[in-house]
Amino acid sequence: MNNEANEWIPSYGVVLEDAALQAIKYPKNISIAAGPGAGKTELLAHKAGYLIERNICPYPKKILAISFKSDAAKNLQERVQKRYGKDVVSRFESKTFDAFSKGLLEQFLHALPEKYKPKKDYKIILNERTIDDIVKGYITETNLHYHNWQNEYNFNQLMRTIKSTNLPLVSFENDLYSWINERLWRLLIKGKGDLKSSLTFPMISILVEYLLNQNPLIVNALRATYSHVFLDEFQDTTYLQYNLLKTIFLGSDTILTAVGDNKQRIMGWAGALPNAFEVFTIDFNAKQTTLLCNFRSAPKLVYIQNVFSQTLNDISVNVQATGNWNEHDGTCEIWNFENHISEASILAQNISEWMNEENLTPKDFCIIVKQQEKIYAGAIMTELAKFNIRSRVEKDFQDLLSEEIILLLIKFLELSYKEKSPELWLNIIDEVIEMKYGDIEFQRLNYISIEKELVNLLQEIKTCFSNLDESNFNVCFESILMKIVDYLDEDIIKSTYPKYSQGNYLNEQIQKMISRLNYENGTSMEELICDFCGDYSIPIMTIHKSKGLEYQTVIFIGVEDAAFWSFSTQREADKNAFFVALSRAKERIIFTVSNQRDVSRFGKIENTRQTTCNISELLQTLENAGVPTINKNKVTTNV
């Protein structure tokens, strides 16, 4: 067996470094520090393949993979499918922490005591601000100690109280927050009048934690279901999530694999544990290992990342650039400007030249800012437009482009102009069969009539689009999308993806999509969809949104005190953020600094460099690694 295990190699001809192979085969709890570009998704996908193919995760046991973002969860699921196929992926559950706990709550709702049992059709509260109105609108009791309590509590403090609630509920009349909190929980769990039973995701975690503590049999069932658990982006685990993890798996035979990078811990302000890996290693007696390859960045950039990572509060290892590179490949420079106007025009000029000389497309670039995309990238968007280069703030599209219904609609629209793509055709047919005829036996399906219906739909889409009333685009396009929704059947969409049953959510997403389409007279369906998917635009985003992504060229605008305002209080977090931005680039990264910038949102041009937080420490580290600072002030521009 041991011998056999040593001979195992990853599928698909993928080459993994030794440390990764060891981590895949290690039979106990392990934590893996995987820096930028280390191939963490690939590692987990192959570990899943190894465990299932080798029967180390024996049938009918499963592997559970928990991520924080739905994109990451989906990505991992798809990678396992791609590398190891249906048999492996059918026993691999990749979901987000919230999806996992929501699933548990719904599956075991009956086991909760009546007073903590939400209604079956409870609503999810995403926007916590609405809780303020609920408290003021629905809690009518009076408190002897706080006659005017509605105006005496601090909203953020109340949010913290909710998230640190221990069940069963206790409340003291003379403790304002516990008093409100108890009433709020009861109110939200059961609803009142026209207020439906409603929960936030942190509340779901707390309820599930309580449920499991009260019902050891459910815990045992979970332990028996999952022989292995993968934890992705582990540095971002919150207190609630970690507790739930401990409640379920601590002391069990289930083997845990935690992957992540302390150096990319940028969610601390949102409640991530300060030392998740440390705590995990101790609690679960886990072995620690570190991956040493970077498959993303050119050698010079990896060198700079190594130097920078030594200034971070984490064990520092020298990572090796891996791939088809020459020793001197990679460009990193700091560009200094007098003001944001010259900065924008010089950058746009350079981007245009790079596109022409190196045959790059907009998607090879990314403009990253610390925060407030429209303020920091506003000027460059205008300048790029003068070169006929499109750019867009990706935030407005990212959420929409990860909505299941939007992805479905896009697929149908794509098929209406890509008639000769058998891959897309089969993919859609598969999906339609699963959604509409999932419970019908394989042999009894009438493929011919299913295909015929689809052909009819595509024909209708084409006819409708070619007869489009150009002055009334939104209405006409909506009718096209509604044809697809009708074809799939709204009720079936809602039962396949329950989130669309909530309120008007489905329609809202469709309306958002229509409002973001860039139609001018004569735009073809293909151009419309490709544009919507971002094929023609340079993406503009914050560091947080860029995490996990990579680009040939990265432009970081505004390495200035005014942008890194939290640097004096959140030094580590901001340094980590800077490291995340630095490590997005495959071949070239330019950092810009401007003496003046329009950052006030009220049209006041301000000095952005000299305040008290003094971010220049970061630039100094780069200069020490040999990064040149280039003064771009001499160039004359029309201001």
Add this chain to the structure above:
DNA sequence: CCCTTTAAGCTTTTT
């Protein structure tokens, strides 16, 4: 009405 104090926004995910 003017002055001081206080709070919120700034970076965000999740069915």
Add this chain to the structure above:
DNA sequence: GCTTAAAGGG
């Protein structure tokens, strides 16, 4: 840490 609007006091 900095900016701005809202709220409270005299």
